[in-house]
Amino acid sequence: MARPDRRSDQRLDQPKGARQSFAPFPRFQRRDRFGRFTEAIARGMGTPWFLLLLSVVVVLWMLYNTLAPLGYRFDSQALGFTVLTLVLSLQASYAAPLILLAQNRQDDRDRVQIEQDRQRAERNLADTEYLAREVVALRLAMKDMASRDFIRAELRSLLEELDKDREPKSAPSQPSKSPSK
Numbered sequence: 001m002a003r004p005d006r007r008s009d010q011r012l013d014q015p016k017g018a019r020q021s022f023a024p025f026p027r028f029q030r031r032d033r034f035g036r037f038t039e040a041i042a043r044g045m046g047t048p049w050f051l052l053l054l055s056v057v058v059v060l061w062m063l064y065n066t067l068a069p070l071g072y073r074f075d076s077q078a079l080g081f082t083v084l085t086l087v088l089s090l091q092a093s094y095a096a097p098l099i100l101l102a103q104n105r106q107d108d109r110d111r112v113q114i115e116q117d118r119q120r121a122e123r124n125l126a127d128t129e130y131l132a133r134e135v136v137a138l139r140l141a142m143k144d145m146a147s148r149d150f151i152r153a154e155l156r157s158l159l160e161e162l163d164k165d166r167e168p169k170s171a172p173s174q175p176s177k178s179p180s181k
Contacts, residue, residue, distance in 0.1 A: 042102035
């Protein structure tokens, strides 16, 4: 039996993002999900609220293990709060790589953004140079055009010539009839 061609059952009237993929967890989707997770952790750890909450937890931990009855303590002050030290070390050992992963993703985004900015700047420069050439061409074309004063002077001279042509040419002089005295 022939396998159905996957391309034939894809709908072309839907954008690619709306189509369902056949793999339950595509490779890139998992990587992106983990990358977003690391950025969320790094963003959370870089806030004053995280430092405040961590400080409150450490102080409460130490107070509880110092002031609680001996049977209820889970981390001995005599041993230098060993469990607290291990918990903080574990938190730091996971925080550092997650922060580095988030920084790497940000570097990749910055690199793409810089490349896009460079391309946009090149297009803007080309557009600006084109417009400058067009302005120069218009200025040169304007120099060759007749000015308003030139056109008026030409029209006046043409009107004067027409007026001269309309005037009757010198006709033979006729004696004028003057009243006799």
